[in-house]
Amino acid sequence: MQRRWNGWGDPSVEMEIPEQGAAYLKEVLGEGRSQVDYPRWEFLKRIPKSRLPEHPLITTDPETRLSHSHGQSLPDWIGLRAGMLYRFPDGVAFPSSAEEVQSLLDFAEKQKIILIPYGGGTSVLGHLTVPEDRRPVLTVSLKRLNRMINLDERSLLATFEAGIIGPDLEAHLQSHGFTLGHYPQSFEYSSLGGWIATRSSGQYSTLYGRIDEQFQGGTVVAPGGKLVIPPFPASAAGPDLRHLILGSEGRLGFITEATMKIQPLARGEEEAVFGLFFPSWERGVAGMRKLFARRIPLLMARLSGARETSINLDFSGHERTVAFLRRYLPLRGVPNEEGCMCLLGFRGTDRLMKTLRKEVGTVLKEEKAVPLGKAMGESWKKYRFLMPYLRNTLWSMGYAVETVETAVIWSRVTETVEAMERAMANSLASFGEPVLTFSHLSSPYPTGSNIYTTALFKIASDGEETLERWRHLKKAVSEAIVASGGTISHQHGVGLDHKPWIEAEKGEKGTNIMAAACSVLDPDGRMNPGKLL
Numbered sequence: 187m188q189r190r191w192n193g194w195g196d197p198s199v200e201m202e203i204p205e206q207g208a209a210y211l212k213e214v215l216g217e218g219r220s221q222v223d224y225p226r227w228e229f230l231k232r233i234p235k236s237r238l239p240e241h242p243l244i245t246t247d248p249e250t251r252l253s254h255s256h257g258q259s260l261p262d263w264i265g266l267r268a269g270m271l272y273r274f275p276d277g278v279a280f281p282s283s284a285e286e287v288q289s290l291l292d293f294a295e296k297q298k299i300i301l302i303p304y305g306g307g308t309s310v311l312g313h314l315t316v317p318e319d320r321r322p323v324l325t326v327s328l329k330r331l332n333r334m335i336n337l338d339e340r341s342l343l344a345t346f347e348a349g350i351i352g353p354d355l356e357a358h359l360q361s362h363g364f365t366l367g368h369y370p371q372s373f374e375y376s377s378l379g380g381w382i383a384t385r386s387s388g389q390y391s392t393l394y395g396r397i398d399e400q401f402q403g404g405t406v407v408a409p410g411g412k413l414v415i416p417p418f419p420a421s422a423a424g425p426d427l428r429h430l431i432l433g434s435e436g437r438l439g440f441i442t443e444a445t446m447k448i449q450p451l452a453r454g455e456e457e458a459v460f461g462l463f464f465p466s467w468e469r470g471v472a473g474m475r476k477l478f479a480r481r482i483p484l485l486m487a488r489l490s491g492a493r494e495t496s497i498n499l500d501f502s503g504h505e506r507t508v509a510f511l512r513r514y515l516p517l518r519g520v521p522n523e524e525g526c527m528c529l530l531g532f533r534g535t536d537r538l539m540k541t542l543r544k545e546v547g548t549v550l551k552e553e554k555a556v557p558l559g560k561a562m563g564e565s566w567k568k569y570r571f572l573m574p575y576l577r578n579t580l581w582s583m584g585y586a587v588e589t590v591e592t593a594v595i596w597s598r599v600t601e602t603v604e605a606m607e608r609a610m611a612n613s614l615a616s617f618g619e620p621v622l623t624f625s626h627l628s629s630p631y632p633t634g635s636n637i638y639t640t641a642l643f644k645i646a647s648d649g650e651e652t653l654e655r656w657r658h659l660k661k662a663v664s665e666a667i668v669a670s671g672g673t674i675s676h677q678h679g680v681g682l683d684h685k686p687w688i689e690a691e692k693g694e695k696g697t698n699i700m701a702a703a704c705s706v707l708d709p710d711g712r713m714n715p716g717k718l719l
């Protein structure tokens with residue numbers, strides 16, 4: 187599949203910003219100035235000679251080394267767009283089997299080489315950054331480990347090679363009448379191994395479970411040996427080793443195979459997403475809390491804050507419908523300034539959906555929710571994998587986008603959202619730059635919720651200054667998350683960018699335990715060094 191070399195996604199796909207949206211950005215952030223992109227050929231000229239000896243599975247051509255030298259974090263983008271990417275792997279290997287992965291490990295041991303596992307390259311936290319090291323660096327793309335190995339229909343388990351990407355995995359399963367139902371927004375490019383290694387969460391994880399609940403067992407091929415975890419339905423035999431592999435970020439070895447819990451697609455079942463409005467954020471949070479306390483099996487739930495609601499409407503491009511809503515909602519007790527949009531998804535037969543919707547309606551009536559039918563949900567479904575393409579358009583208009591996420595218990599949700607938005611909004615004061623922030627909850631749980639906050643700010647004419655602006659923003663919001671009692675990541679992982687805050691969360695003993703696990707499977711520290719710990 188074709189990919190933009192310095193941005194997101196398929197180069198033939200463009201997302202437009204409606205006039206109303208562009209005017210809003212100009213008003214809040216000031217006029218953005220588009221910057222000239224650093225040319226690709228300049229990068230290719232700059233890539234140094236490889237330090238690797240020849241190997242039949244390794245390519246050292248500059249184009250492949252450039253395309254595997256980064257992920258999709260904002261510093262990665264700034265590096266690519268402003269010519270500030272300085273380190274490249276010495277080579278990229280494309281093994282086709284676990285045996286070939288093992289042969290690369292043997293080669294790496296002999297030649298004292300660092301290894302970076304590469305899935306789909308969609309990390310947003312610097313997981314794939316090439317470290318500065320005396321040792322040569324080999325990035326190992328797992329994209330050729332892309333087969334379904336076994337489907338056990340009776341046990342509802344499917345085993346895949348871990349380099350398979352989302353669309354291929356779902357195509358295999360759906361052709362047999364099953365689904366994994368794991369849909370991160372990066373679905374079209376990200377891989378099963380990457381999902382496991384970063385503990386990802388998808389848009390329908392509310393129903394199908396996060397990747398940590400779906401991952402049942404698998405194989406890790408590591409410098410220190412092979413770890414095989416069988417798929418027990420449950421076990422009391424000591425700590426669950428699956429949780430060492432989940433979130434291991436390439437530090438423990440290569441996940442070559444994974445056995446996943448799957449779901450049959452029953453006849454007559456449908457997916458539907460309905461829209462509604464709450465009169466205020468407080469009402470919306472109370473509604474979510476009550477719904478999830480009842481454990482009603484929803485496919486998805488997303489509650490936007492008032493600012494995000496207003497931006498969603500301005501950017502929707504449906505001016506007449508939005509004008510109607512802005513007249514209609516106040517008549518139903520939802521003030522335009524405070525109304526919070528909510529999407530709730532269901533999966534099931536018509537009869538089940540009716541029952542669930544009735545149950546949900548009874549709970550949300552207490553919070554004065556105004557139901558609006560399917561139109562907003564249909565629009566969300568249509569654009570759910572296209573929204574990241576807006577980052578390309580916004581960058582060309584002179585605006586950078588960063589997204590930040592955490593999870594926190596219900597009693598701290600609102601204060602954490604406020605603290606995160608405040609921290610980001612003020613973070614660029616020393617540059618005289620405003621920041622636009624807005625948030626939603628999209629993975630509520632019985633005990634709390636994730637919080638997903640987006641920040642937009644102007645790109646400077648100098649790449650170094652844009653990066654400095656990002657550093658200020660990231661530090662301010664990460665400190666606010668830690669001070670509010672939130673986790674440093676609900677879904678994106680740690681990588682390089684969250685590393686300064688990991689010890690605050692795990693404690694010294696906790697990080698020592700993680701480091702000890704690394705030293706068992708990777709005694710020479712050659713697996714993705716510098717990430718996570």
Ligand SMILES: Cc1cc2nc3c(=O)[nH]c(=O)nc-3n(C[C@H](O)[C@H](O)[C@H](O)COP(=O)(O)OP(=O)(O)OC[C@H]3O[C@@H](n4cnc5c(N)ncnc54)[C@H](O)[C@@H]3O)c2cc1C
Pocket residue numbers: 194257258302303304305306307308309310313314328348349369370371372375376377378379380381382383384385386387388389435436437439440441442574677678679714717
């Ligand atoms: C536009 C966009 C939207 C996103 N939306 C979501 C979202 O909705 N939910 C979410 O959770 N995340 C999201 N992400 C983040 C990202 O997609 C996830 O972290 C994803 O799980 C990374 O998978 P990948 O295959 O691209 O891994 P990569 O980026 O290639 O690698 C990520 C890390 O995993 C390690 N790794 C990869 N494969 C293996 C393997 N087989 N064995 C050992 N280690 C491995 C790498 O070494 C690295 O440390 C999004 C990212 C983007 C750019």
